[in-house]
Amino acid sequence: DSGVTQTPKHLITATGQRVTLRCSPRSGDLSVYWYQQSLDQGLQFLIQYYNGEERAKGNILERFSAQQFPDLHSELNLSSLELGDSALYFCASGQGDEKLFFGSGTQLSVL
Amino acid sequence: SQQGEEDPQALSIQEGENATMNCSYKTSINNLQWYRQNSGRGLVHLILIRSNEREKHSGRLRVTLDTSKKSSSLLITASRAADTASYFCATMKETSGSRLTFGEGTQLTVNP
Numbered sequence: 001d002s003g004v005t006q007t008p009k010h011l012i013t014a015t016g017q018r019v020t021l022r023c024s025p026r027s028g029d030l031s032v033y034w035y036q037q038s039l040d041q042g043l044q045f046l047i048q049y050y051n052g053e054e055r056a057k058g059n060i061l062e063r064f065s066a067q068q069f070p071d072l073h074s075e076l077n078l079s080s081l082e083l084g085d086s087a088l089y090f091c092a093s094g095q096g097d098e099k100l101f102f103g104s105g106t107q108l109s110v111l
Numbered sequence: 112s113q114q115g116e117e118d119p120q121a122l123s124i125q126e127g128e129n130a131t132m133n134c135s136y137k138t139s140i141n142n143l144q145w146y147r148q149n150s151g152r153g154l155v156h157l158i159l160i161r162s163n164e165r166e167k168h169s170g171r172l173r174v175t176l177d178t179s180k181k182s183s184s185l186l187i188t189a190s191r192a193a194d195t196a197s198y199f200c201a202t203m204k205e206t207s208g209s210r211l212t213f214g215e216g217t218q219l220t221v222n223p
Contacts, residue, residue: 002153002155004153031209033210033211035213042214042215042216043154043199043213043216045211045212045213048209048210055209056210058210088151090153090154092154094209096209098209099144099156099159100144100154100156100211101156102153102154102155103153104152105151105152107151
């Protein structure tokens with residue numbers, strides 16, 4: 001158990017809809033990272049938050065947004081969903097220049 | 112595009128044999144890490160090697176880093192069927208803060 005909790009584990013929705021993925025980081029970790037894993041794109045970094053503030057941005061679409069709350073949990077919002085957004089979304093947490101601890105992921109299926 | 116490229120994409124060996132996976136990257140790094148992913152599950156950190164280190168060991172794992180060639184290798188000795196998984200290298204670049212950029216992974220199958 002990595003200590004990182006992601007909910008829900010599975011999400012099935014339709015094109016055009018909006019979903020929210022939730023992540024609770026490991027106790028004491030101030031950084032939260034979101035990654036998208038798909039067969040054709042591999043593991044893509046989306047965004048990083050540190051203690052409530054956006055720290056780095058990767059290949060995150062404008063339809064996607066995220067935030068980190070005062071209790072350090074984070075949410076990734078995906079809107080106007082397309083078939084191509086179907087993927088495994090991972091949250092990870094860490095303490096800076098060290099290893100990351102990954103959650104078990106949310107499998108998103110857009111039908 | 113991914114920072115790291117891994118070789119081979121797939122590797123199939125017998126239990127007891129050694130498995131070697133290679134990773135190449137393009138820019139200067141702070142550290143390079145290896146992660147393991149069992150089918151469709153979360154990634155698990157295996158080992159971290161810093162840019163000023165050349166070799167590191169952890170149990171049956173041995174990682175080398177050659178910054179002049181911008182490459183790393185992961186050796187798993189005396190492999191077991193339970194080692195079957197995907198293995199990813201990930202780099203933490205000097206200019207990217209603490210984010211990790213992952214390679215495409217090597218699918219290792221260890222046959223009993």
